[in-house]
Amino acid sequence: MKTSILQQATEMWNGDREPTSIVEPTMTHAEEVADGVLMVPGFGHAFAIRHADGLALFDTGLALFADGLHKQVTEWDSGPVTHAVYSHGHVDHVGGLGRFDADAEAQGRPRPVVVAHENVLARFRRYAETQGYNTVINRRQFRSPDLVWPAEFRQPDITFAETHVIEVGGLRLELTHHRGETDDHVVGWLPEKRVLFPGDLFLGVAPNAGNPQKVQRYPVDWAVALRWMASLDAELMLGSHGIPVVGAGRVREALENTAHYLETLVDQTIACLNDGATLVETLHRVRVPDELTALHYLQPLYDEPEFVVRNVWRQFAGWYDGNPAHLKPAPDEELASEIAALSGGAQMLADRALELAHAGSHRLACHLAQLAGDAAPDDTAVHTARAEVYALRAVQERSTMSTGIFTWAEAESRGVIAGTDTMTELASTARPR
Structure with missing residues (x-):
């Protein structure tokens, strides 16, 4: 028997269902x-x-699932889609309009009017210019060896800077721009129904405000947006990831606690900056308060607080991390070779890395395993140890970001051992952890 989405939302809030990721399976x-x-x-x-003249869409999903979106929407209501809103330009929000556009053309009526923030246009251009980079980092992040980043997108028909209102068939959908996960983010609000569409500004897990491989996030602005959304007193919050939040009190609580989560990370990081701390010192000093770490919708299952701290540092302090040796560094391989020579060889580093990993000192173990691999890039024994260290590290992690990167590193070494490339090895070893 299927459990309704709203029932699942209630179970999640009451602690009867554990969050697993930003995608509730x-x-x-x-x-x-x-x-x-x-x-x-x-x-x-x-x-x-639904409105009197057809339908409006808020977000359209991945292109991979466009046929399923079309089927489920048209089975619910076969009316024409008059408008579609992109909450932001990430590919999992802008890919699903193909069949709806084709329907309109076949029936001789206008295609859906796509509305987005004006910065979506620059995002799409950047995606086309950096298609190779985005292919690599998203393969790594999602452990998806066959992923190919798109270079063409359904362009918006209307863009706006601050606010926009869609009024059609008795529907009033208010759109407001906020910086947060992205610089092109839009929140949707149905005032008559008191339904809030936060897009990715509420995920049901810890905010994606740090992502190590992506462009700047905006934790300060994000917290402001969360408090503004809380002021609306929505009765139902429908995020573009995770489980809905039902009831005005719960919606307000979730938004305000998420704002507090970001604010405390920002405030602590800036305090460290003002104290003259280095980035590494800051990473080890900043902590999320215990009362927030216990909340089911702030679990670090996609992004992590440590990565948010890095993004705050990047926004307020630039890229210099406070370690003068990192200002103009030697090549990784030269540094690794010198340390290996002083240590008795790359294998000594690799063996010590394994000892540390098995003792639970995973951070230090990764440093030594990386040095060993850089010093002996073709040594299968060294890479056997490096692969094991990163495999042990990956199973300790909860977030998509960390497991993706550490699994990729493991696959690099297994590729050296097998004489294959990283993608081939990742394809053969990719598995849930």
Whole structure:
């Protein structure tokens, strides 16, 4: 028997269901979660809103799931899609319009009017210019060896800077721009239904405000946006990831606690900066308060507080980390070779790395394993140890970011051992951890 999405939301809030990631695997079917509002779960959720002249979409999901989105929406309501909103330009929010565009062209009517923030245009250009880079980092982040980053996107028809209102068929959908996970983020608000669409500004897990491989995030602005959303007194919050939040009190609590989470990371990091601390010192000094770490919707299952600290540092202090040796560093291989020579060889470093890893000192073990691999890039014995160190590290991690990077590092060494490239090895070893 299927459990309704809203029932799952209640169970999650009451502590009867554990969060697993930004994608809730038990949400597998579309459901009308409010009068005239359909939720279509996916890696990025999409929402259809009924009005007198057809439907409006808020987010459209991945291109990979576009056919499923079209099927579920049209089975619910076969009316024309008149508008679609991109909460922001990430590919899991902008890929699902192809079938709806084709329907419009086949029936001789206008395609859906796509509305987005004006910075989406620059994002799409950047994605095309850095397609290779984005392919590599997203393969690594999601452990998906066959992923190819798109270079072409359905462009918006209307862009705006601060606010925009869609009024059609008796529907009023208010859109407001906020910087947070991205610089092109849009929040949707249905004032008559008191339904809030925060996009990725509320994920159901710790905010994605640090992502090590992506461009600048904006934790300060994000917290401001969260407190503004809390002031709306929404009765239902439908994020584009995770589980809905039901009830005005719970919505307000979730938004305000998430704001507090970001604010404390920002405040502590800036305090460290003002004290003259280095980046590494700062990373080890900043802590999330215990009362926040216990909340189910602030678990570090996708991003981590440590990475948010780095993004705050990058925003306020630039890239210099306070270690003068890092200002103009030697090549990694030269430094590693010198340390290996002083230590009795790369294998000595590798062996010590394994000892530390098995003793639970994973951070230090990774430093030594990396030095060993850099000093002996073709040594299979060294890379056997390096692979084991990173494998042990990966199973200790909870976040998508960390497990993706450490698993990739493991695969690099297994590729050296097998005489294959990283992608081949990643494809053969990629597995849930």
